[in-house]
Amino acid sequence: MSSDGCPVLIVLEFLKGFARDKMCGKCLPCMFGTAQMVDVLERITNGKGEEEDMALLDEISSSIVDTARCKLGKDAATFVKDSLSASKSEYEEHIKDKYCAHKSCEIIVNYQINPEKCTMCGACKEVCSKDAIIGEKMVSYLSDNKPYYIKNKKCTKCDECLAVCEAGAIEIV
């Protein structure tokens, strides 16, 4: 996976490289904090970011800046802090909208309903606890039936709809 301009991936790859090649592990906040930040960033690029993740990254990186024994650790944590403030909206897009404008986070996926396969049975809407599916059951004598679609901003990728769609109309793209 190439970071290709995505600030979240750039920081993730930078921290992985720092942990692998430079961090010596002599101080615990740097060692554990870096590992924790990698976990959080992987979660964000995986489309599973949580609302508090930006605050968590800021808290961990600030703590490392304050406690790290050497410049390497401080600089790595500062890199995270700077990225968070410079690219706030892009982090928010990854976390809230599950969207990567650079199309670099290949693992961020969207769910969509293929209208050619959808029989408009409504089973997916009934099972979606996030109200992420819009549409109305097919009424055969009507000409203005409302097709089903998924609002990806609300979708948490729980897969419940996939399990009930007998038509195989829900696709991950």
Ligand code: SF4
């Ligand atoms: S801050 Fe420096 S000394 Fe401490 S673990 Fe990180 S790289 Fe090692």
Ligand code: SF4
């Ligand atoms: S369960 Fe499948 S076929 Fe039924 S409305 Fe949803 S997407 Fe369409």
Ligand code: SF4
């Ligand atoms: S994956 Fe889950 S949250 Fe998303 S549309 Fe399907 S049931 Fe709803």
